[in-house]
Amino acid sequence: xxxxxxxxxxxxxxxxxxxxxxxxxxxxxxxxxxxxxxxxxxxxxxxxxxxxxxxxxxxxxxxxxxxxxxxxxxxxxxxxxxxxxxxxxxxxxxxxxxxxxxxxxxxxxxxxxxxxxxxxxxxxxxxxxxxxxxxxxxxxxxxxxxxxxxxxxxxxxxxxxxxxxxxxxxxxxxxxxxxxxxxxxxxxxxxxxxxxxxxxxxxxxxxxxxxxxxxxxxxxxxxxxxxxxxxxxxxxxxxxxxxxxxxxxxxxxxxxxxxxxxxxxxxxxxxxxxxxxxxxxxxxxxxxxxxxxxxxxxxxxxxxxxxxxxxxxxxxxxxxxxxxxxxxxxxxxxxxxx
Ligand code: KG4
Ligand code: ZN
Numbered sequence: 001x002x003x004x005x006x007x008x009x010x011x012x013x014x015x016x017x018x019x020x021x022x023x024x025x026x027x028x029x030x031x032x033x034x035x036x037x038x039x040x041x042x043x044x045x046x047x048x049x050x051x052x053x054x055x056x057x058x059x060x061x062x063x064x065x066x067x068x069x070x071x072x073x074x075x076x077x078x079x080x081x082x083x084x085x086x087x088x089x090x091x092x093x094x095x096x097x098x099x100x101x102x103x104x105x106x107x108x109x110x111x112x113x114x115x116x117x118x119x120x121x122x123x124x125x126x127x128x129x130x131x132x133x134x135x136x137x138x139x140x141x142x143x144x145x146x147x148x149x150x151x152x153x154x155x156x157x158x159x160x161x162x163x164x165x166x167x168x169x170x171x172x173x174x175x176x177x178x179x180x181x182x183x184x185x186x187x188x189x190x191x192x193x194x195x196x197x198x199x200x201x202x203x204x205x206x207x208x209x210x211x212x213x214x215x216x217x218x219x220x221x222x223x224x225x226x227x228x229x230x231x232x233x234x235x236x237x238x239x240x241x242x243x244x245x246x247x248x249x250x251x252x253x254x255x256x257x258x259x260x261x262x263x264x265x266x267x268x269x270x271x272x273x274x275x276x277x278x279x280x281x282x283x284x285x286x287x288x289x290x291x292x293x294x295x296x297x298x299x300x301x302x303x304x305x306x307x308x309x310x311x312x313x314x315x316x317x318x319x320x321x322x323x324x325x326x327x328x329x330x331x332x333x334x335x336x337x338x
Contacts, residue, residue, distance in 0.1 A: 003022050003023060004021075004023050004075045004317060005020065005021070005074050005075050006019075006074070006075065006077070006078055006313045006316045006317050006320065007020055007060070007064075007071075007078070008021065008077075008110075008312040009056070009077070009080065009092045009095060009096050009312065010307060010309040010311075011052045011056065011084075011088050011089060011092030012080045012092075012307065013043060013085060013142060014033070014048045015032065015306075016031070016055035016059050016092075017029070017032070017059065017307065017308050018059045018062070019063060019308065019309035020063050020069060021122075022067075023123075024122060025122075026122055026310045027067035028063045028064075028065075028067040029309060029310040030059050030062045030063045030066065031059075031306075031307075031308055032055040032059050041175065041180075045085045048087065049085070049088050052087075052088050056091055056092065072103070075105060075320065076100075076105050076106045076107070076108055076320045076325075077096045077099055077103075077105060077106070078096075078108040078110050078312050078313055078317075079093055079107070079109065079110065080092055080093075081109035081110060081111065081331075081332055081333055082332055082334060082336035083112060083335050084142075086332065086334045090332050093109075093331075093332040097328060106320065106325040107325060108315075108319045108326055109330050110312045110315045110316060110319075111315075113145065113147075113338065114155060114338070115314070116138045116273040116274055116305075117136040117155065117273060118152065118311065118315050118318070119300055119304040119308075119314060120271050120298055121318070122304055122310055122311070122314050127300065128298070129298075130271050130296075130298050132151055133148065133150045133267050134149050134267060134270065135261050135262065135267050135269065136155075136270075136272075137272045137273075139165070139166040139167065139272065139274040139275075139276035140274030140275040140276055140307075141168060141276075144166045144211050144213070145159065145161075146158050146159035146209050146258070146261050148261075148265055148267065156338075158261060158264075159209025159261065160210060160211065162210050162211065163212050164213040166211075166213065166250060166254070166274075166276045167182070167274070167276050168217075169213035169216055169250055170182075170184035170187055170246075170247075170250065171183050171184055172217040173187065173217060173220045176220055177224065177239070178235065184275070184276060184279070185278070187243045189243075190240050191246075191248075192244075192280065193240040194239075194242070194243055194244030194245070195240075195244055195245075196244040196245055196247065197248070198238070199223070200245070201216060201219055201245065201246070202219065204253070209261055211253065211257065213253075216249065216250075216253075220246060247279070247281045248281070262293070262295065268294060268296060269295070269296045270289070270295055271297075271298040271299075272286065272297070272298070272299055273311075274305060275305065275306045275307070277300075278305060278306070287299075
C-alpha cells in the first residue's frame with residue numbers, strides 16, 4: 001500500500017495548527033495558541049488573524065520537521081474552509097492554496113465541524129474507533145451539535161444550539177463567578193469538591209434535539225446577584241457547590257438530548273468532540289452511560305478534541321482516497337453548509 005503524506009492546516013479560530021499524517025496516522029500535530037485574547041475575556045477576531053499570519057509559516061515548518069519529512073514528500077494539502085472567523089480562515093486557506101500550487105499537489109477543503117467528528121478515525125495505539133452509524137456530540141466554545149453519522153461523507157445535523165454554545169455557557173457562568181477567561185476548566189476543577197445537588201437551576205425548554213444555553217447564563221447571573229446582595233462572601237464560601245451545580249445542570253441538558261437522540265435513531269454508539277469534552281463530569285457521565293443505558297461511548301485523546309490540524313488531516317486523507325479535490329478557486333466561508 002502506498003504511503004500518503006497529508007499536510008493539514010487549521011486556522012478557524014484562535015489556534016494556528018499544522019499536522020502531518022501518513023495515511024491515517026499522525027506524525028506531528030503542532031498547535032500555536034494565542035494567549036493575547038486572555039486579557040480581553042474572549043477571542044478578538046482582528047488580533048486572531050494577525051497572529052495566524054505571524055504563526056502559520058513557522059508552525060508548518062515545525063510540523064514538517066517533527067514528522068521528519070520535507071515538503072516535497074507531501075501528497076496533498078488539507079485546510080479548514082469553514083466555519084469560523086473569516087480573517088482567520090483566510091490566512092490558513094490562502095497559505096494552503098499557495099503551497100499546493102507551488103508543489104503541484106491536490107488541495108482539499110475540509111469542514112471544521114465534520115473534522116471534529118472524524119477525529120475519531122485517527123489511528124492511535126489502543127484507541128477503539130467507532131463504526132457507522134453513530135451519534136456525534138460536538139461541544140466547544142463555538143459549537144454544540146448532535147450529528148447522525150452514517151459514513152465518512154454522510155452526516156446529518158439532528159440537533160444544535162439556538163443561541164450560545166456549551167463552552168459559552170461554562171465561560172459566561174465562570175465570568176459571573178469572577179473567574180478568568182476561559183473559565184470552563186476552572187468550573188470543572190472546583191466542581192470536583194462540590195455537591196452537584198446543592199443548587200437547582202431550571203433546564204431550558206427547547207423542542208426536539210435542539211439546545212438553548214442563553215437563559216441558563218441569565219438565571220445564574222440573577223442567582224449570584226441575589227445571593228451576593230445578602231452575603232458578600234457567598235461565592236467564596238460556596239464556590240465548589242455552585243460550580244458542581246452549574247456543571248451538573250449542563251450535563252443533564254446534554255444527557256437529556258443524547259437520550260432522546262438514541263431513542264429517535266436507535267443508534268447507541270456515541271462519540272464526543274470539541275474542547276468541552278475535556279470536562280471530567282461529562283466524561284464520567286458518558287462512561288457510566290455504557291453500563292446504565294447499554295451505550296458504547298468514544299472519547300478521544302484531549303489533543304484531538306480541541307481545535308487541531310490532525311482532525312483536518314484525517315478528513316483530507318479519506319477525501320484523497322476518493323479523489324475529492326478542491327478547485328484552486330475555492331473560497332473560505334465563515335458559515336458553511338454541512
Ligand atoms: O474546542 P475548543 O478548544 O475551542 C473552540 O471553542 O473551538 O473549546 C474551548 C472551550 C472553552 O469554552 C472552554 O471553557 C471549554 O472548551 N473547556 C471546558 C473544559 N476545558 C475546556 N469546559 C468545561 N470543562 C472543561 N474541563
Ligand atoms: Zn472547533
